Amino acid sequence: MQVREYGTSGPPVVVLHGGPGAPGYMAPVARGLADAFRVFEPFQRGGGGERLTVARHVADLDGWVGSCCGDARPALVGHSWGAMLALAYAAAYPGCAAALVLVGCGTFDLAARDRLRTIRQERMDDSLRRRIARLPEEYPDPDERLRVLGDLTRSLDSYDLVSTEGEMGPCDAQAHHETWEDMVRLQEEGVYPAAFSAIKAPVLMLHGAFDPHPGWMIRASLAPHLPQLEYLEWERCGHYPWLERAVREEFFAVLHSWLTQHFLVDRF
Numbered sequence: 001m002q003v004r005e006y007g008t009s010g011p012p013v014v015v016l017h018g019g020p021g022a023p024g025y026m027a028p029v030a031r032g033l034a035d036a037f038r039v040f041e042p043f044q045r046g047g048g049g050e051r052l053t054v055a056r057h058v059a060d061l062d063g064w065v066g067s068c069c070g071d072a073r074p075a076l077v078g079h080s081w082g083a084m085l086a087l088a089y090a091a092a093y094p095g096c097a098a099a100l101v102l103v104g105c106g107t108f109d110l111a112a113r114d115r116l117r118t119i120r121q122e123r124m125d126d127s128l129r130r131r132i133a134r135l136p137e138e139y140p141d142p143d144e145r146l147r148v149l150g151d152l153t154r155s156l157d158s159y160d161l162v163s164t165e166g167e168m169g170p171c172d173a174q175a176h177h178e179t180w181e182d183m184v185r186l187q188e189e190g191v192y193p194a195a196f197s198a199i200k201a202p203v204l205m206l207h208g209a210f211d212p213h214p215g216w217m218i219r220a221s222l223a224p225h226l227p228q229l230e231y232l233e234w235e236r237c238g239h240y241p242w243l244e245r246a247v248r249e250e251f252f253a254v255l256h257s258w259l260t261q262h263f264l265v266d267r268f
Contacts, residue, residue, distance in 0.1 A: 002043040003064060007034035011098070011263040012069040014040045014061075018080030018106070021046070021176035022150065024169035026079060029103075029242050032252045033077075036260065040068045044085075047174025053182040054088050061089045065096060073098040075259050080104050080213070080239065084183065084192075087203075087222075091195040099262040101255065102205045104239045105218050106183075108193045112217040119212035123156045142173035157239035159210040162248060196225040202262050204230045206251065208237030208244065 004027070013033055015026045023043035030039040042064045044057055065074055075098050078086035083102035090097045107113045131152060139145035150171070154161075186192050203226050207215035219231050232254065236246040244251075 001045055001060065003068065004030070004041040004043075005068075006030045006039040006041070007037055010037040011259075012040065012072050012074040013037040013259065014042065014065065014068070014074045014076050016042070016061075016076060016078035016082030016085050017044065018078075018082045018104075019171070019176050020044065020052075020057075020081045020179035021146065021172035021174070022168055023172075024167050026082070027167045029077065029079070029255075032242065033255065033259070036256060037075075040064065040074075043169065045175065046172045047176075047178055052175055052178040054085070054179065054186060055092075057085055057179065058089050058092050061085065062093055062096070075099040075101065075263065077101040077103065077255070077259075078105075081106050081179070081183075083205075084108075087196050087199065088192070090199045090201055091197075094198045094200060097201050099201050099259065100199070100203045101258070102203065103241060104207060104211055104213055105205060105215075105222075107213060107218055108187055108221045109217075112214050112221065115214045115217060116212050119214070120153065120156050123212070128152065143171050146173045146176060147171040157212055158244070159208065159236050159238045160245045161238075161240065161243045162245050163243060193222055193225050196222065199226060200228075202228055202230070204232070204258050206241060206254070207231070207233045208239060208241055208247070209233050209235045210238040213239065 015030045017023050017026045026041055030041045033039050045052060045060050073096060076086040083105035086100050086102065090100055107116060135145050135149060139148055205219060215233050223229055234241065234247045237244045241251040242248050
């Protein structure tokens, strides 16, 4: 498993990619923080060995934190599924994270997932629907099919991107499906989001109003278990704030300021 490092000094920050199974694209966020923090970008475990579970990813993250950060408590900045992983880790290891930032956080209940699907369907035209329907025959390899699907649907999740050029590594369809199936199972069994009540670290949720992941519904599902949750939503912003023309500068300014504030609080 690969871990990329950015910056040489400052408090540690771990950025967590989404997907699941879509490593690499958090590099711009990591570079944007590297002037003030020492940033680690782990690529999460791929499929093909043991069946992947949330617990497996949490254990992996605990190993990364121990080897990369030593005794220092890192902040975790997770995007989409990565935000969900940050919460699962902080619930399993209370006190091990200095702060959590949830960017475009994923859903924790059926109603929010239904709303996400509805928004995406409403934004699709018939041409895109036909294109997606042809993917299994055009791309028999599931990893390549997942990558192309992500490229095709990025416009549905975004408002006005500065660039669509990504830095994603190879997609992993098996890791995606196994991990997400386990997360849904844990939600259906009532484990999440109830387990997040164990989290005492400060939590900031950053969300775009145009993101089809319904921020207000996700916030409502988390708030009873995270009374310390702060929420900031931007207009003219979708699922990738660091790439959105209208808010990317403010996104990094807020991220720097909030992390610095809570690292100072953590020290003293």
